[in-house]
Amino acid sequence: MEEILEVYKTTTVENVKVWFEAAKVEDFPKNGGACIKYKEKQIAVFNFERKNAWYACQNICPHKMEMVLSRGMIGDQAGIPKVACPMHKKTFSLESGENLNGDLAPIATYPVKIENGAVFIGFEE
Amino acid sequence: MKKVVVIGNGMVGYKFCEKFAASEKFNDYKLIVFGEEPRRAYDRVHLSEFYDGKTAEDLSMSTATWYEENNIDLHISEMITEINREQKTVANHRGDTYSYDYLVLATGSSAFVPPIEGVDKEGVFVYRTIEDLEATEAYAKKLKTQGKTQAAVLGGGLLGLEAANAVKNLGLNAHVVEFAPRLMPRQLDKGASDMLQAKIESLGLQVHLSKQTKFIQGAKAIEGLQYIDDTELKVDMLVVSAGIRPRDEVAREAGLEVGTRGGILVNQKMQTSDEHIYAIGECALLNSMIYGLVAPGYDMAEVAVNQITGGNNEMPEYIDMSTQLKLIGTEVASFGDALNEAKKEVDEIIYENKRKGVYKKINVSKDGTKLLGGILVGDSSDYNSLFQIYINGMKLPEEPEDLILGSRGGDGDGLLGDVMDLPDSAQICSCESVTKGQICGAIESGEANDLGDVISCTKAGTGCGGCKPMVKDLVNATLKSLGKEVKDIICEHFDYNRQELYDIIKVKGYRTYDEVLDAYGNGDGCEVCKPVIASILASLYADTANEEIAIQDSNDRFLANIQRNGTYSVVPRIPGGEITPEKLIVLGQVGKKYDLYTKITGGQRVDFFGARLDQLPLIWKDLIDHGFESGHAYGKSLRTVKSCVGSTWCRYGMDESVSFAIELEERYKGLRSPHKIKGGVSGCIRECAEARCKDFGVIAVEGGWNLYVCGNGGANPRHAELLAEQIDNETVIKYIDRFLMYYIRTAAPLERTAKWLDNLEGGIEYLKEVVVNDKLQLAEELEKEMEKLVDSFQCEWTQAIQDEEIMKRFNHFVNSDESDDNLVFVPLRDQKMPQQWK
Numbered sequence: 001m002e003e004i005l006e007v008y009k010t011t012t013v014e015n016v017k018v019w020f021e022a023a024k025v026e027d028f029p030k031n032g033g034a035c036i037k038y039k040e041k042q043i044a045v046f047n048f049e050r051k052n053a054w055y056a057c058q059n060i061c062p063h064k065m066e067m068v069l070s071r072g073m074i075g076d077q078a079g080i081p082k083v084a085c086p087m088h089k090k091t092f093s094l095e096s097g098e099n100l101n102g103d104l105a106p107i108a109t110y111p112v113k114i115e116n117g118a119v120f121i122g123f124e125e
Numbered sequence: 126m127k128k129v130v131v132i133g134n135g136m137v138g139y140k141f142c143e144k145f146a147a148s149e150k151f152n153d154y155k156l157i158v159f160g161e162e163p164r165r166a167y168d169r170v171h172l173s174e175f176y177d178g179k180t181a182e183d184l185s186m187s188t189a190t191w192y193e194e195n196n197i198d199l200h201i202s203e204m205i206t207e208i209n210r211e212q213k214t215v216a217n218h219r220g221d222t223y224s225y226d227y228l229v230l231a232t233g234s235s236a237f238v239p240p241i242e243g244v245d246k247e248g249v250f251v252y253r254t255i256e257d258l259e260a261t262e263a264y265a266k267k268l269k270t271q272g273k274t275q276a277a278v279l280g281g282g283l284l285g286l287e288a289a290n291a292v293k294n295l296g297l298n299a300h301v302v303e304f305a306p307r308l309m310p311r312q313l314d315k316g317a318s319d320m321l322q323a324k325i326e327s328l329g330l331q332v333h334l335s336k337q338t339k340f341i342q343g344a345k346a347i348e349g350l351q352y353i354d355d356t357e358l359k360v361d362m363l364v365v366s367a368g369i370r371p372r373d374e375v376a377r378e379a380g381l382e383v384g385t386r387g388g389i390l391v392n393q394k395m396q397t398s399d400e401h402i403y404a405i406g407e408c409a410l411l412n413s414m415i416y417g418l419v420a421p422g423y424d425m426a427e428v429a430v431n432q433i434t435g436g437n438n439e440m441p442e443y444i445d446m447s448t449q450l451k452l453i454g455t456e457v458a459s460f461g462d463a464l465n466e467a468k469k470e471v472d473e474i475i476y477e478n479k480r481k482g483v484y485k486k487i488n489v490s491k492d493g494t495k496l497l498g499g500i501l502v503g504d505s506s507d508y509n510s511l512f513q514i515y516i517n518g519m520k521l522p523e524e525p526e527d528l529i530l531g532s533r534g535g536d537g538d539g540l541l542g543d544v545m546d547l548p549d550s551a552q553i554c555s556c557e558s559v560t561k562g563q564i565c566g567a568i569e570s571g572e573a574n575d576l577g578d579v580i581s582c583t584k585a586g587t588g589c590g591g592c593k594p595m596v597k598d599l600v601n602a603t604l605k606s607l608g609k610e611v612k613d614i615i616c617e618h619f620d621y622n623r624q625e626l627y628d629i630i631k632v633k634g635y636r637t638y639d640e641v642l643d644a645y646g647n648g649d650g651c652e653v654c655k656p657v658i659a660s661i662l663a664s665l666y667a668d669t670a671n672e673e674i675a676i677q678d679s680n681d682r683f684l685a686n687i688q689r690n691g692t693y694s695v696v697p698r699i700p701g702g703e704i705t706p707e708k709l710i711v712l713g714q715v716g717k718k719y720d721l722y723t724k725i726t727g728g729q730r731v732d733f734f735g736a737r738l739d740q741l742p743l744i745w746k747d748l749i750d751h752g753f754e755s756g757h758a759y760g761k762s763l764r765t766v767k768s769c770v771g772s773t774w775c776r777y778g779m780d781e782s783v784s785f786a787i788e789l790e791e792r793y794k795g796l797r798s799p800h801k802i803k804g805g806v807s808g809c810i811r812e813c814a815e816a817r818c819k820d821f822g823v824i825a826v827e828g829g830w831n832l833y834v835c836g837n838g839g840a841n842p843r844h845a846e847l848l849a850e851q852i853d854n855e856t857v858i859k860y861i862d863r864f865l866m867y868y869i870r871t872a873a874p875l876e877r878t879a880k881w882l883d884n885l886e887g888g889i890e891y892l893k894e895v896v897v898n899d900k901l902q903l904a905e906e907l908e909k910e911m912e913k914l915v916d917s918f919q920c921e922w923t924q925a926i927q928d929e930e931i932m933k934r935f936n937h938f939v940n941s942d943e944s945d946d947n948l949v950f951v952p953l954r955d956q957k958m959p960q961q962w963k
Contacts, residue, residue, distance in 0.1 A: 075651030086679030
């Protein structure tokens with residue numbers, strides 16, 4: 001099962017080779033998230049409307065390996081944008097991917113850009 | 126860089142690494158760790174949980190990457206067989222050598238197997254490692270296929286009882302066989318042992334005391350135990366848990382000094398007879414003792430780290446062996462000189478309550494000023510306070526019996542008087558060795574500002590967690606003494622508690638989360654404050670969970686309960702548990718159509734499991750077309766009102782409990798509250814509806830109904846308390862209206878009614894004043910608020926399937942119609958269950 005995690009590697013803006021047009025801005029709930037599919041990947045995308053910021057990360061929670069993070073609640077911890085997994089409320093930084101309330105492995109994060117009302121996610125391949 | 130080689134990767138060996146990694150001088154050293162077991166260190170104290178479904182990974186002391194992240198070389202499945210003290214090297218079983226500057230022996234112990242004839246027979250096991258447990262489990266499985274079910278555990282000490290629990294969890298009949306005339310002979314006296322024995326026998330285990338085994342019966346495999354008194358016990362399996370033997374072989378061969386009965390001799394610095402070699406944990410012989418508890422082992426690890434890095438910490442000459450634990454579901458604690466082994470002049474004070482299964486004993490000095498030790502069985506909630514009084518030699522109350530009898534009528538709190546009376550040296554968290562001085566100091570220095578800060582900078586309360594209430598009291602008292610306000614705020618985004626937010630939102634008339642956050646909060650909110658405010662908005666305006674989806678708790682957002690593989694369960698409302706055969710057939714058809722795992726719930730309804738997110742609207746459309754509506758099983762809201770058949774059918778029934786249960790469930794359905802609410806109605810005092818386990822329970826009696834409130838099942842079961850007697854239907858509703866609204870207004874987030882009542886000053890008597898006698902002149906207002914909520918009820922699933930926008934929420938992907946391909950189900954008793962990944 002661990003091999004599923006291997007698919008997800010943090011991508012920084014500098015390393016983006018493909019900007020994938022995932023969906024339109026209005027397809028995502030305000031101040032919430034939804035899941036998109038890119039090749040074999042499931043990616044959670046979050047719209048922080050309050051501060052006009054977008055974040056993306058793997059949809060799989062490394063705790064129990066369920067494809068659920070996009071269904072979690074978002075918010076911040078001391079200014080760091082985070083998502084709380086709906087299963088056991090494990091929280092992860094959407095900037096560094098770090099598990100903020102435990103020792104779980106960090107999650108992979110991906111860059112997001114908005115152009116002409118469309119949401120693009122950056123991948124290395 | 127100096128090399129530190131650690132032999133042994135058990136709990137203490139790991140703790141040594143953890144403490145070393147946290148030390149300031151860590152970068153000057155390189156740690157190389159050898160463990161002979163095939164996995165990294167795991168929690169042996171909770172080994173029996175392996176049979177409760179915990180995996181080796183769950184029991185692990187650290188994450189898989191921890192050693193690597195800290196640049197520690199971990200060699201597992203590698204046994205060190207030789208130490209060359211002259212060359213300062215160690216060699217493993219393959220002959221590879223490694224050099225060291227310091228060597229730490231944390232080789233632990235092995236199970237002691239008494240030399241009884243026949244212990245080598247098939248079916249005899251020890252209880253020490255995960256491999257032992259796996260072998261035991263495999264054998265137990267084999268036995269069960271042959272219809273054999275009897276298993277004995279040799280040893281009625283702490284570990285033996287743990288092992289017996291494990292054997293019971295394997296589905297076998299467990300017999301505990303103890304040589305001494307009582308259980309846990311090193312910790313308990315006869316009275317305490319009797320109480321513990323009664324408790325565990327009521328759970329189906331059998332105890333055989335004063336039994337010495339002569340030999341083990343059986344040709345090839347074990348068939349029974351033959352005692353020296355010529356009696357016998359026929360068993361098919363034996364787990365030996367009769368004590369431990371320190372693992373000192375390597376040390377012995379290297380010429381290090383060892384004790385006559387084993388154990389590597391160490392001084393107070395944890396140094397062996399070779400100053401470059403340390404020994405810690407159960408292999409070390411300190412103060413002429415082998416310490417078989419984990420806490421002293423951790424202290425030894427700390428001292429060894431400190432010594433190696435140039436410090437001068439030492440182990441004390443007296444080490445406290447007080448212990449508090451849960452054995453086979455029974456709380457057991459013993460502290461100080463519980464058995465008066467020092468043979469001092471003492472007064473014993475004993476409280477024994479066979480009805481509740483509680484035994485408490487304290488030894489008090491003859492002059493009544495000092496607490497010397499004690500034992501608690503069945504209820505160890507006062508352990509922390511008693512232990513502090515004992516270890517700090519604090520003054521006793523005028524009547525020392527108050528220590529175990531409590532303040533009679535109170536809840537036993539305040540035994541200590543004021544926590545601030547403790548000396549600074551008082552150890553509050555024994556797992557992490559944190560003193561009162563460190564906890565208060567962290568706040569006084571400004572390093573910490575609240576409980577969370579204190580926990581993260583001192584690590585207090587991060588072990589077993591038993592000291593947390595005391596840490597909290599200390600934090601609050603210190604803050605108060607510094608003139609800082611102690612506030613129970615809901616989270617970092619709001620400086621208010623739930624009741625204050627409720628009042629603010631009501632007075633200001635806010636309708637959205639963002640309005641509240643902009644005006645009274647800061648930041649972007651979080652998973653704590655969002656659902657709290659969603660719940661308050663729902664309670665004030667009868668909003669359904671479809672109103673503002675991004676702030677709804679995850680289950681409310683999808684109007685279903687998320688289950689372990691990320692699929693959902695579906696529960697339609699069946700008020701009072703009454704259902705026609707036609708509707709029952711519909712449920713069967715729906716379950717079949719979507720291939721859902723189907724189960725009857727404790728609340729008298731039907732639960733469907735394994736629904737994919739995208740299937741939820743389809744399933745609900747079918748249910749709603751046949752007259753069902755949401756059961757709110759996912760919400761912090763009314764779940765069910767359970768009923769017995771009552772006077773309609775039952776020959777004992779005093780009143781129509783089903784009719785009344787349906788009326789109550791219809792009235793309060795959809796009501797959002799600080800936590801879930803359950804109700805029950807019984808037609809007579811036989812109480813078949815278990816109404817007194819509910820947040821509100823109604824029981825028919827001569828002349829009307831008795832109304833009980835604030836009960837619950839769950840982790841801390843509580844019977845509901847009597848609010849009013851012999852009242853009619855109308856009055857029951859009036860009182861429940863007032864009671865529920867008052868609870869909704871004033872409770873903390875996720876506080877069930879039982880806990881709320883505990884925290885309500887004046888308790889049930891005060892609640893009666895408010896609800897029955899209308900002391901606060903609120904009754905009319907509360908009833909009106911409830912009436913408004915009842916009148917505006919809407920089924921949120923009916924709402925959802927009629928709205929295209931809401932329906933979009935249930936697609937797994939926003940850019941594809943596919944469903945989650947990560948889901949795998951496996952068969953289970955003609956139905957299905959999720960494939961377990963982890």
